[in-house]
Amino acid sequence: MGINFRQETFRDDYTFRNSPEFVRRFPFPFHEDAYMYAVNIEPHVQGPKGTVFENLIDVDEHYVSEMRDRAIVLAEDPLRCQSLPHMTLAGWDLLELLMTEKANSYPDHFSLTREGDRWRWINRPLGIDDTFTFGDLSTLPYGPMEYITRQSQGDFCILDQRDGNLWMDAGMVTTQADWSLDFDIGMNFFEWHAPVPLAHEKGIFTRALKFLTNIQQGKPARRLNWTMTINPRLDTSPENYHKWGTDRATVTPENVGDKVHLRVELQSFWRLPRSNALVFPIRCYLIKMDELVTVSKWARRFHRVLRDLPIELAEYKGLTRYRPTVIEWLSKYDDGAPTSPGFAPD
Amino acid sequence: MPAKTILSRPVYGTLSPQTGKSHLFVADAEGASAILDLAKKAPDGFFARAHIMFIPDTSRSQFQAALKALKPAQFYEGPSIAAALPRLRQTLANAHMGLRIYLAGTEGLIGQAMQVALEAGIDHSSIQTEHRGSWARRVQCVHCKGITENVTTQPATCAHCGLLLLVRDHYSRRLAAFQGVCINAEDPSEIPQKEEIFR
Incomplete structure (x- = not known):
C-alpha cells in the first residue's frame, strides 16, 4: 500500500516526471478561464482520495528525490536555511507537527514513538531511525527546523507574530520561485511581499495579514499560487538565477511539451502551539505541458489563462520571453469549447 | 527621488527633539544640517545630554564648527562609517533606558x-531618521552575497563577483542593503548601458 518513490533528478539530466495517476492528482490552480490575484484562502481540511489534499501534509512519489536535491542545495549554500535566535522553540513546534502528521497519514513509511520527552523517529524512505530528547538541541544532528525540513517536501517559512504583524524569522527555502530567504529574513509581511506588483493596491496583503494573524491552532488554512519553470528545476532561486536564467531562452515550438512546466505552490498556514508562531509550508508541484494536456479541460483552460494574463503578472513571474511560444503550442489543444467550473479534471 | 516606491524601502522623516534622558546623533556629510535644523527647535539644555557622532566626508569645514557650537556632551568626528561603527556598538551596549537615537x-x-542599533535590540520604529545628501546605495549581490558600497548606476557591477546587477528597490534593514540581481541572466550577451541615477 506504500508509495513507489521515483529515483529522478531536478537538475543536469532532469529525469523528473509524473506517473499517470500523479498527473490526475496535480493541484491545478485555475477554477475558471482567467487569473487575477485574490485572497483565495480556504480551510486546509482533508480532501478526496486521489488528490493532494488527501492528507494535510502530502508525501508523494517525488519525496526521496526531492530530499536528495535539497541536500545538494544546502551543501552548496547553507544560507538557504536560517533561523533567528528567538525561533528555536518554533522549530521544535514544527518538528512535532511534521512528525505527527507524517506518522498518522503514512504509517507504512514513518513512525513516531514518544515516551515523555524521549522520542523515536523512524523515516523508512530515507533510512533514518533516530532517538532524541524533545527540546534538547544536543540530541539532534541539526537544529529542529533543519532536521525535520531536510525530511519534508516543500519550503518552510516560520513567522513570528508580534506588533500585529508577521515576521519572516526562520526558514528552509531551497525550492523557491525566485525570492531570497537570506535577503528577506527579519522582514515583516508587507516588506517581504513589497516587490509583488498590483496586489498591494488591491488591498490583498492587508486582508491576508488580518486573516493569517487570526489563524488558530488546529485550524490550518491554505491557498494555491503558481508560476512556470523551464526544465523541472526545483532550485529556481535568485541566488542561482545567473546559472538557470538562460534556460528561459531555450524554449522552442518543438520542446515546449517536455521543457515547460506549470509550477504550483500549495501554501498552507498553521498556528504552532508553544511559540504562537505561524508556519507556512510552501509545497511545490511541477507538471510538464505534455502531462498537462492529457487532461483536456486543463489544456483548454491553461491556454486561455496564459493568453489573457496581464502583462505585469507575466513579467513578475518571468514568463515574458517564452510566453508566446507556449501559447501557440497550447492553442492546438484549445478547440474553444466551454470548460466546466472548478479545478478538477472532467 | 524616488516618487514611486515599494513597502520594503525605508521612509525617512524629519528629525525632531524627542523626550528622553539622553540623545545619540549619528550623521554624515550634509546630515549635519538636519541636526542643526533640529537644534533650532530643541529646548534649552538639550545638547548637554547629547552625543554627536559625525562623519564629515567631504563637508568637513562646512559643518564641524557649527555642530561643536551646540556644545554636545560628547562630540566624535570619524573618517568613515566603517571606522565609526565599533564606537557606535559600544555606545549602544552601554546605553540606558531613555536613550533616543537620531540618524x-x-x-x-x-x-x-x-x-x-537593531543588533543592539532597539526597535527600528523608535529611531528618528532624516535623509540628506547622496542617494548612493549599498547593494547586496544576491548571487555571491558581497556588498558593494556607493552604487550610483543602474545597472551596477558587483565589486566581488563582477556580475552586472539590476539594483532593485527591495531593501533589507538587517543587511542595510538593497538587492542586486543579475540583469542579463537570461541572455548574457545583452549588456545594458549603465546610467547614473542614484545621486
Missing part, C-alpha cells in the same frame, strides 16, 4: 547605523 545623512549611513 541623518546618506542612505548608507542611516542603514548601517540602523543595522547596529
Whole structure:
C-alpha cells in the first residue's frame, strides 16, 4: 500500500516526471478561464482520495528525490536555511507537527514513538531511525527546523507574530520561485511581499495579514499560487538565477511539451502551539505541458489563462520571453469549447 | 527621488527633539544640517545630554564648527562609517533606558547605523531618521552575497563577483542593503548601458 518513490533528478539530466495517476492528482490552480490575484484562502481540511489534499501534509512519489536535491542545495549554500535566535522553540513546534502528521497519514513509511520527552523517529524512505530528547538541541544532528525540513517536501517559512504583524524569522527555502530567504529574513509581511506588483493596491496583503494573524491552532488554512519553470528545476532561486536564467531562452515550438512546466505552490498556514508562531509550508508541484494536456479541460483552460494574463503578472513571474511560444503550442489543444467550473479534471 | 516606491524601502522623516534622558546623533556629510535644523527647535539644555557622532566626508569645514557650537556632551568626528561603527556598538551596549537615537545623512549611513542599533535590540520604529545628501546605495549581490558600497548606476557591477546587477528597490534593514540581481541572466550577451541615477 506504500508509495513507489521515483529515483529522478531536478537538475543536469532532469529525469523528473509524473506517473499517470500523479498527473490526475496535480493541484491545478485555475477554477475558471482567467487569473487575477485574490485572497483565495480556504480551510486546509482533508480532501478526496486521489488528490493532494488527501492528507494535510502530502508525501508523494517525488519525496526521496526531492530530499536528495535539497541536500545538494544546502551543501552548496547553507544560507538557504536560517533561523533567528528567538525561533528555536518554533522549530521544535514544527518538528512535532511534521512528525505527527507524517506518522498518522503514512504509517507504512514513518513512525513516531514518544515516551515523555524521549522520542523515536523512524523515516523508512530515507533510512533514518533516530532517538532524541524533545527540546534538547544536543540530541539532534541539526537544529529542529533543519532536521525535520531536510525530511519534508516543500519550503518552510516560520513567522513570528508580534506588533500585529508577521515576521519572516526562520526558514528552509531551497525550492523557491525566485525570492531570497537570506535577503528577506527579519522582514515583516508587507516588506517581504513589497516587490509583488498590483496586489498591494488591491488591498490583498492587508486582508491576508488580518486573516493569517487570526489563524488558530488546529485550524490550518491554505491557498494555491503558481508560476512556470523551464526544465523541472526545483532550485529556481535568485541566488542561482545567473546559472538557470538562460534556460528561459531555450524554449522552442518543438520542446515546449517536455521543457515547460506549470509550477504550483500549495501554501498552507498553521498556528504552532508553544511559540504562537505561524508556519507556512510552501509545497511545490511541477507538471510538464505534455502531462498537462492529457487532461483536456486543463489544456483548454491553461491556454486561455496564459493568453489573457496581464502583462505585469507575466513579467513578475518571468514568463515574458517564452510566453508566446507556449501559447501557440497550447492553442492546438484549445478547440474553444466551454470548460466546466472548478479545478478538477472532467 | 524616488516618487514611486515599494513597502520594503525605508521612509525617512524629519528629525525632531524627542523626550528622553539622553540623545545619540549619528550623521554624515550634509546630515549635519538636519541636526542643526533640529537644534533650532530643541529646548534649552538639550545638547548637554547629547552625543554627536559625525562623519564629515567631504563637508568637513562646512559643518564641524557649527555642530561643536551646540556644545554636545560628547562630540566624535570619524573618517568613515566603517571606522565609526565599533564606537557606535559600544555606545549602544552601554546605553540606558531613555536613550533616543537620531540618524541623518546618506542612505548608507542611516542603514548601517540602523543595522547596529537593531543588533543592539532597539526597535527600528523608535529611531528618528532624516535623509540628506547622496542617494548612493549599498547593494547586496544576491548571487555571491558581497556588498558593494556607493552604487550610483543602474545597472551596477558587483565589486566581488563582477556580475552586472539590476539594483532593485527591495531593501533589507538587517543587511542595510538593497538587492542586486543579475540583469542579463537570461541572455548574457545583452549588456545594458549603465546610467547614473542614484545621486
